[in-house]
Amino acid sequence: MSTTWQPGRIEDETFVTVEGEHGPYGIYPPTEDMLNEPVDPEVSKAQEQRLRKAWAAPAGWRIISAVNNEFVGKWYCMTAFVFMLCAGVLALLMRVQLSVPENDFLDASTFNQFFTMHGSAMMFLFAVPMFEALSILLLPEILRARDMPFPRLSAFGYWCFLIGGIFVLSSVLFGVAPEGGWFMYPPLSTIDESIGPDIWLLGLSFIEVASIAAAVELIVGVIKCRPPGMRINLMPLYAWYVLVVGVMILFAFPPLIAGDFLFEMQRSFDWPFFDPERGGDPLLWQHLFWIFGHPEVYIVFLPSIALAAMIIPTAAQRPIVGYNWIVLSAVGVGFLSFGLWVHHMFTTGLPSLSLGFFSAASEAVVIPTGVQLFAFVATLMVGRVKMILPMLWIAGAMAVFTAGGLTGVMIALAPFDWQVHDTYFIVAHLHYTLFGGMIFPIVGGIYYYYPFFTKKMMSERLGKWSFWLSFTGFNICFLPMHWTGLAGMPRRVYTYPEGIGWDMANMISTVGAFITAAGVLVFAYDLLRSKKHQPRAPRNPWKAGTLEWADDPNDENWGVRSVPFVTSRYPLWDQPKLLERIDAGRYYLPDSQEGYRETIITSAVDARPQHVTRVTGPAWCTIWAAIFTGGAFIFPTFSWYVPAAISAAFAVVCVLYWLWTATAQVPVRPSQDVSLGLRLPLYVSGPKAPGWWAVFITMLGDATAFTSLIFGVFYYWTASPDFPPAGALHADAVWISGAAILYALSWAATRAARGVNRGGMQRLAQGLLIAAPLLAAAGGGAMCFSLMGMDPTSHAYPAIMWGLAVWTCAHTACGVIMQLYCLAGTFFGKLTSRYDADLWNTTLYWHFHGGSAIIAAAVIGWLPRVLS
Amino acid sequence: MSWPKILDRHQSLWFLITGPTLWALHFCTVYAMTAIYCEKLGDEAGPLRLGILGVTLGALVLIGITAWLSWRQWDYTDDWDYEHDGLTVEDRREFIGHAGFLLCVVSVIGVIYVALPAAFVGSCV
Numbered sequence: 001m002s003t004t005w006q007p008g009r010i011e012d013e014t015f016v017t018v019e020g021e022h023g024p025y026g027i028y029p030p031t032e033d034m035l036n037e038p039v040d041p042e043v044s045k046a047q048e049q050r051l052r053k054a055w056a057a058p059a060g061w062r063i064i065s066a067v068n069n070e071f072v073g074k075w076y077c078m079t080a081f082v083f084m085l086c087a088g089v090l091a092l093l094m095r096v097q098l099s100v101p102e103n104d105f106l107d108a109s110t111f112n113q114f115f116t117m118h119g120s121a122m123m124f125l126f127a128v129p130m131f132e133a134l135s136i137l138l139l140p141e142i143l144r145a146r147d148m149p150f151p152r153l154s155a156f157g158y159w160c161f162l163i164g165g166i167f168v169l170s171s172v173l174f175g176v177a178p179e180g181g182w183f184m185y186p187p188l189s190t191i192d193e194s195i196g197p198d199i200w201l202l203g204l205s206f207i208e209v210a211s212i213a214a215a216v217e218l219i220v221g222v223i224k225c226r227p228p229g230m231r232i233n234l235m236p237l238y239a240w241y242v243l244v245v246g247v248m249i250l251f252a253f254p255p256l257i258a259g260d261f262l263f264e265m266q267r268s269f270d271w272p273f274f275d276p277e278r279g280g281d282p283l284l285w286q287h288l289f290w291i292f293g294h295p296e297v298y299i300v301f302l303p304s305i306a307l308a309a310m311i312i313p314t315a316a317q318r319p320i321v322g323y324n325w326i327v328l329s330a331v332g333v334g335f336l337s338f339g340l341w342v343h344h345m346f347t348t349g350l351p352s353l354s355l356g357f358f359s360a361a362s363e364a365v366v367i368p369t370g371v372q373l374f375a376f377v378a379t380l381m382v383g384r385v386k387m388i389l390p391m392l393w394i395a396g397a398m399a400v401f402t403a404g405g406l407t408g409v410m411i412a413l414a415p416f417d418w419q420v421h422d423t424y425f426i427v428a429h430l431h432y433t434l435f436g437g438m439i440f441p442i443v444g445g446i447y448y449y450y451p452f453f454t455k456k457m458m459s460e461r462l463g464k465w466s467f468w469l470s471f472t473g474f475n476i477c478f479l480p481m482h483w484t485g486l487a488g489m490p491r492r493v494y495t496y497p498e499g500i501g502w503d504m505a506n507m508i509s510t511v512g513a514f515i516t517a518a519g520v521l522v523f524a525y526d527l528l529r530s531k532k533h534q535p536r537a538p539r540n541p542w543k544a545g546t547l548e549w550a551d552d553p554n555d556e557n558w559g560v561r562s563v564p565f566v567t568s569r570y571p572l573w574d575q576p577k578l579l580e581r582i583d584a585g586r587y588y589l590p591d592s593q594e595g596y597r598e599t600i601i602t603s604a605v606d607a608r609p610q611h612v613t614r615v616t617g618p619a620w621c622t623i624w625a626a627i628f629t630g631g632a633f634i635f636p637t638f639s640w641y642v643p644a645a646i647s648a649a650f651a652v653v654c655v656l657y658w659l660w661t662a663t664a665q666v667p668v669r670p671s672q673d674v675s676l677g678l679r680l681p682l683y684v685s686g687p688k689a690p691g692w693w694a695v696f697i698t699m700l701g702d703a704t705a706f707t708s709l710i711f712g713v714f715y716y717w718t719a720s721p722d723f724p725p726a727g728a729l730h731a732d733a734v735w736i737s738g739a740a741i742l743y744a745l746s747w748a749a750t751r752a753a754r755g756v757n758r759g760g761m762q763r764l765a766q767g768l769l770i771a772a773p774l775l776a777a778a779g780g781g782a783m784c785f786s787l788m789g790m791d792p793t794s795h796a797y798p799a800i801m802w803g804l805a806v807w808t809c810a811h812t813a814c815g816v817i818m819q820l821y822c823l824a825g826t827f828f829g830k831l832t833s834r835y836d837a838d839l840w841n842t843t844l845y846w847h848f849h850g851g852s853a854i855i856a857a858a859v860i861g862w863l864p865r866v867l868s
Numbered sequence: 869m870s871w872p873k874i875l876d877r878h879q880s881l882w883f884l885i886t887g888p889t890l891w892a893l894h895f896c897t898v899y900a901m902t903a904i905y906c907e908k909l910g911d912e913a914g915p916l917r918l919g920i921l922g923v924t925l926g927a928l929v930l931i932g933i934t935a936w937l938s939w940r941q942w943d944y945t946d947d948w949d950y951e952h953d954g955l956t957v958e959d960r961r962e963f964i965g966h967a968g969f970l971l972c973v974v975s976v977i978g979v980i981y982v983a984l985p986a987a988f989v990g991s992c993v
Contacts, residue, residue: 232881233952233963323951324963328970335888336978339895351906351992353913356985357899364981368974567955605879606960718907 021670022834024609026678029229030565034676035577039584047591048561054592055146055557058618065618067151068557073137074453076158080130083165085524087121090114090172092517095477099510101498111494112179113196117172119182123296124204125165127438128249131303132157132214134442135242138449139218141548142236144566144582145225146559146589146599149690152616152658153217159626160210167634168203171196181492183289186274186282190266198267198637205260206633208253215249216697218242224690225599226607227547228588229566236546236569237320240327241306244334245299250697251338252295254705259288262712262803268636271792271799273712279725279796283348284715288708290341298337301401301437302330305372307445308394312376314448314544315391316383319570322375329375332368336361346417355414362412369405373398388542389463393444396471397436404432407482422492425485431478440470443523450527451537452551458526466522473515480505480512545570550582562587562675563600566607588674600674601690611684612672616662625654656821664691664837666830685837695841699848702811706852709807713800713859717867724797724864731801735786736861740854742779746772747850750819754843760833762826769823773816780812783857801860808856815849818842877941878961886934887972894927894979898986906992917986924983928976935972941965 027034057066066072094114097106106114136154140147148154171177178196180189189197222243226235262273263285272278274285313320320326339361346355376398385391407429411417420426443466450458484505489496496502540549549572552561562585568574581587589600589612601611631647667682674680686692716723724730749772757765783805790798822839825831831838877883898920905916942965944950952963 229955231955231960233960234955319953323953324966324970327967328974331885331967332888332971332974335885335892336974338892339978339982351902353902353906353916353985353989353992354899356989357895357902357982360981360984361895361978364978367977569953605881606957718903 022681022683024611024671024678024680027676028609028678030676030678035565035581035586037586039586039590044585044590047585050592050595051558051561051590052556054595054597055559057557062618065620065623067155067616067618067622069136069140069148069151069154069559070557072151072154072158073133076129076133076136076154076161079158079162079165080126080133081524081527083121083125083169084130085520086169087118087126088517088520090118090121092513094118095510095513097494098496098506100507101496101503103495106494108494109179110175112492113172113175113177115492116178116181116196116200117169120178120200120204121165121169122434123182123300124207125161125169127300127434128211128296129161129165129207130442131245131300132211132218134307134445135218135303136214137453138548139221139239139242140225140559141452141551142238142546143221143225143230144227144547144550144560144564145221146563147597147615148217149220149225149599149601149613149615150217150694152619152622152662153213153694155619156622156626157210157213157217159623160213160629161207163626163630164203164206164210164633167630168199168207171199171203183293184263184285185289186263186266186285190263190274190282195637198264201260201264201267202633202637205257205264206630208257208260209629211249212253212698212701215246215253215701216694219246219250219697220690220693222246223604224601224693226602227563227566228600228602228607228609230602230607232605232607234566234569237309237323237326237330238306238546241302241309241330244330245302245306246697248295248299248302248334248337250701251704252292252299254701255288255708255711256292258705258708258712259285259292261807262288262709262800264636265799265803265806268639269793271802272796273799273803275796278794279716279720279723280799281716281719281796283345283719284712286345286348287341287715288712290344291338291708293344294341295337297433298333300434302333304397304438304441304445306330307441307448308376308397309372310544310546311390311394311444311448312379313383313570314542315388315394316379316385317543318379318383319545319573320375321378321382322371323569325375326372329368329372332371333365336365336368340365340412343412343414343417346414347421352414359412359414363409366405366409373402388448389458389460389467390444390448390542392464392467393440393447396467397440397444399436400432400440400471400474401436404429404434404436408433420485422490423485424481424489424491427491428478428481428485431474431481435474435478443467443470446527448542449548451541452548454531455537455553455555456531456534457537457541462522462526466519466526468519469522470516470519473512473517473519475512477509477512477516480508484509540572545573547571550579552583559599561585562590564588565676585675588676588678590675593672594668600680601684601688603688609674609678609680610688612674612680612682613690614665614682619658619662621654621658621661625651625658628654652817656817659821660830664830664835666832666835683835683837685835685840689837689840691837692841692844695844699845703848703852706807706856709800709804710855710859713804713863716796716800724868725795726868728795728797728864728868729789730864731790731860732786732788733861735782736857739779739782739786740857740861742775742782743850743853743857746775746779746815746819747846749775750843750846750850753822754836754839757826757831757833757836757839762833765839766823766826769819769826773819773823776812776816776819779853780809783808783853783860786861797864801864804856804860808853811849812853815842815846818845877937878964881964883934883938884964884968884971887931887938887968887975888978890927890931890934891975891978891982894923895982897923898982902992911992913986913989913991916992917990920983920986924979924986927979931972931975931979935969935976938965938968938972942969 097103178200222239265271266273272280274280274282342358343362447458487501489502539553561583564582564587571578596614597617598612598614600609601613602609628647628651632644635644671679671681749768753765753768792799792802822842825838942962952959
C-alpha cells in the first residue's frame with residue numbers, strides 16, 4: 001500500500017501540495033488496479049477486530065448512553081410511533097363523541113383539549129420527528145458513512161424530544177392540555193388563564209429546538225458525509241429531499257420560535273404584542289404561525305415522497321426516470337411552499353390584491369409537486385413493475401394524495417375558501433394530503449426498510465390486510481367529510497343538533513375511523529410481534545440498487561466495513577464488484593488504527609475526500625444536557641423562574657463539558673492513512689470542517705428568527721395607523737449608538753484574534769479574546785440601558801423594542817461563552833495556531849451575531865425616529 | 869485571476885437556486901409593496917399595479933439571464949446529454965446547468981402567476 005509523502009493527484013485538475021502534511025495527499029481517484037488488489041485475510045481480520053472494538057455498543061442498561069445512529073434512530077422512530085398512536089386514540093375518542101348528535105360522551109373542554117392535542121401531537125410529535133428519526137437511521141446507510149457527523153447531537157435531540165413529548169402529551173391526562181387548536185390563535189389563547197397554552201408554547205419550543213438540531217445534523221450529513229466519488233449529480237434522491245427539507249426546517253421553524261417567544265412574553269410578563277388595546281395585533285401571530293405552518297406541510301410531505309423515490313425504482317427495477325426533474329421538483333417545492341402562508345388567512349380581511357398573490361402562488365406550487373408524481377408514474381410505466389408490498393402502499397398514497405391535492409387547488413381559490421373555511425371540508429382536505437402524503441408512504445417505507453433494520457421480513461399477508469383496512473377505512477372516514485363540510489358543519493364543534501342533515505355522514509365517518517384504526521393495529525402488531533422463529537431475510541431482499549442495501553450482513557455496529565468509492569447513482573446495479581470489495585475492506589478507512597470511531601468527510605459538491613473525522617461515542621453528558629435543557633423550558637410553565645435559570649446553567653455546563661472533552665481534539669499526528677494510497681488530515685478548521693458547517697447552518701436558522709422579529713416591527717408599522725405612537729419615548733440615542741459601536745468592536749476583536757492566532761502571535765490573540773467578551777457584555781448592557789425609560793407593558797412599541805434587546809442579549813451571552821471557551825482553549829493547548837477550529841466557529845457565530853446586533857441597534861435607535 | 873470556487877458557476881450549488889431565489893425576492897417585494905401601499909396610500913391601486921409590472925419585468929429579465937447561463941452550462945445541443953449520471957466533471961457541470969435551467973422555468977411560471985392578480989384586480993379592497 002502506498003504511503004509515500006509525495007504530493008499526488010487528488011483530482012483531474014488539481015494537485016494538493018500547499019498544506020503539506022496537513023492536507024490530503026496521495027492518489028485519488030483510485031485506479032482499477034488498486035481496487036483489484038486482494039486484501040490479506042489476516043490483515044482484514046485484525047482490522048475487523050479493531051473496528052468492532054471501536055464501535056462496540058455499551059452493554060446492558062447502559063445501552064441508553066449509546067449515540068450510534070442505528071440505536072438512536074430506532075428509539076426515535078418507536079417513540080414517534082407511540083406518540084402517533086396516542087394522538088390516534090384521541091381522534092377515535094372524538095369520533096365516538098361525534099358519531100351521534102347531542103352526544104355527551106365528552107364535554108366541550110375535554111373535546112377542545114383532544115382536538116388541540118391530536119393536531120399538535122400529530123404535527124410536532126409525529127410527522128416532523130418521524131422524518132428526522134427515519135433520516136438519522138437511513139441517511140448514513142444510504143451514503144455509506146459510518147455514522148452521522150455529530151452522533152451526540154442526534155442523541156441530545158432524541159432525549160429532548162422524548163422529555164418534551166411526554167411533558168406535552170401527558171397534560172391531556174391531567175385535564176390541563178391547551179384548548180385553542182393546534183395554531184393557538186390569540187386572543188383566545190393569550191387570555192386563557194390555565195397553563196395549557198404555556199405547556200404548548202414552552203413544550204413545543206423545546207421540541208422545535210431539537211428538530212432544528214436534527215435538521216442541522218442532516219444537512220451537514222448530506223453535504224459533507226457522502227462517500228468519495230458521489231458527486232452531487234450522483235446523490236440518491238432521498239439525500240436530495242433530506243437536504244431540501246432540512247433547509248426548509250431552518251427557515252420555517254424559526255419564525256414560530258420567534259412567535260412563541262413573543263407569545264410567552266405576553267403571557268408571562270404582560271408585554272402586549274398581540275393585544276390591540278395597547279397597540280398589538282393578533283394577526284401578527286397568524287402570520288408568524290403560518291409562515292411556519294404552511295412550509296411545515298411540505299416538510300412533512302417531501303421526506304415521505306422521498307421514500308417513494310427510493311421504493312419506485314426498486315419496484316420498477318430500473319433507474320428513476322427524470323432525476324433532474326425530481327431535483328427540480330424538490331427544490332422548487334422547497335421555495336414555492338414559502339409563498340403560500342396567507343391562504344390560511346383568506347378570511348382575515350387582507351387587501352384583495354394580496355389574497356390574489358397567495359392564491360396564485362398556491363396554484364403555482366402544484367406544478368413542481370405534480371412533476372415528481374409524473375416522474376414516478378413514468379418510471380413505473382417504462383420499468384417492469386413487481387408489485388412488492390411497499391409499492392402497494394405507495395400506490396395507495398399517490399391516489400389519496402392526488403385527491404387531497406385536487407381539493408387543495410379548490411380551496412386555494414379565495415372565494416371557494418370563504419365558503420368552506422373552518423368547516424369539515426378543510427378537515428377532509430388536510431387528512432387526504434397528510435394520509436396520502438405522509439402516513440401511507442411512511443408505512444410503505446417501513447415495510448420496505450424493515451428487513452434492513454432487523455434482518456427479518458414483515459408478513460406479506462398481514463401487510464395486505466393492513467393496507468386494505470387502512471385504505472378503505474380512511475376513505476369511508478374522510479370522503480363523507482367533504483360533504484359534511486359543504487353542508488355547513490364547522491370543524492371543532494364538540495356536538496351538533498339532530499336533524500340538520502349531518503347525522504348520517506358523521507356516523508359513517510366514525511365507522512371509517514375505526515376501520516382505519518384496525519388497519520393501523522394490524523400494522524403495529526406485525527411490526528412488534530416476535531419474529532424469533534422466522535428465517536433471516538436475504539441481503540438486499542428487494543434487489544435494490546442504492547447503497548443502504550450494502551449493509552453488513554453480520555449485525556456489526558460499524559456501519560460499513562469500508563467506505564466505497566462510488567461511480568453511479570445505483571452502485572449495487574452498476575458496480576458489480578462493489579459489495580465484495582466493501583466486505584473485504586478494500587475501500588477507504590477499513591481500519592480503526594487507534595481505536596477511534598472515524599468517518600470520511602468529503603467536499604460539498606464533488607465529494608473529494610478531505611478529512612477523517614473522529615465522531616463521538618457513547619456519553620451520559622448528552623442525556624444530562626437534555627434533562628437540564630428540559631428543566632429550563634418546563635419550569636417556566638409553572639412560573640418557577642429560579643429553578644429554570646439554575647437548570648439552564650447546568651445545561652450549559654453539560655454542553656461545555658461535552659464540547660471540551662470530545663470535539664476538535666488536537667490529534668497526535670496530523671494525518672492518517674485511509675488505504676488506497678491516500679492520506680487525509682485528522683484535523684481541519686474553517687469551511688472544510690463539519691463543525692463549521694453546523695454553526696453556519698444553525699446561524700442561518702437563527703438569523704431567520706431574528707428577521708421574523710424585525711418583520712414584526714415593520715408589520716406593526718404597516719398595520720397600525722400610529723406606530724410608533726405619537727409622542728412616544730424613544731431609546732436613548734447615546735446609549736444605543738454606544739451599544740452598536742461596542743458590538744462592532746467585539747466582533748472585530750474576535751475576527752482579529754483568529755487572524756493573529758493563525759499568524760502565531762498567541763499572546764496578542766489572548767489579549768483580543770479577553771477584550772472581546774468585555775466589549776460584548778458592555779454592548780449588551782448599553783442596549784438594555786438605552787431602553788430603561790420605556791415600559792414594555794404599556795404598548796406594543798416599547799414591548800417589541802425590549803423584545804429585540806432581550807433576544808440580542810441572550811445571543812450575546814452565548815457569544816461571550818464562546819469567546820471565553822476559545823480563550824481557555826489557548827491556555828490549555830486545546831486551541832493552537834495550527835488547530836484553531838473552535839476559533840473559526842466562534843468567529844463565524846460573531847459574523848452573524850455582530851451583524852444582527854448592529855441591525856437591532858439601528859432598529860431600536862434609528863428606525864422609530866424615521867418612521868414617526 | 870482565478871475566481872473563488874463559490875463563484876464558479878460550474879461547481880457551485882448556489883447557481884442552481886438563483887432562479888427560485890429571484891422568485892422569492894420578487895414575491896417578497898410585491899407582497900411588501902402591496903401591504904404598504906394599501907395600508908398607507910389608499911384603495912385605488914393604479915400606481916401600485918404599474919410598480920408591480922415593473923418589478924415583474926425586472927425579475928423576468930434576471931431569471932431569463934440566469935436561464936440562459938444555465939442553458940449554456942447544460943450545453944444540451946453539444947452532445948444531447950440528458951441524464952448526467954456519469955462520474956466525470958462534465959456530468960456534474962451539465963447536471964447543475966440542467967437542474968438550474970428547469971428551476972428557472974418554474975420560477976418564470978411562478979413570477980407570472982404571482983403577478984397576474986395585479987393584472988385583474990384594480991383596487992385594494
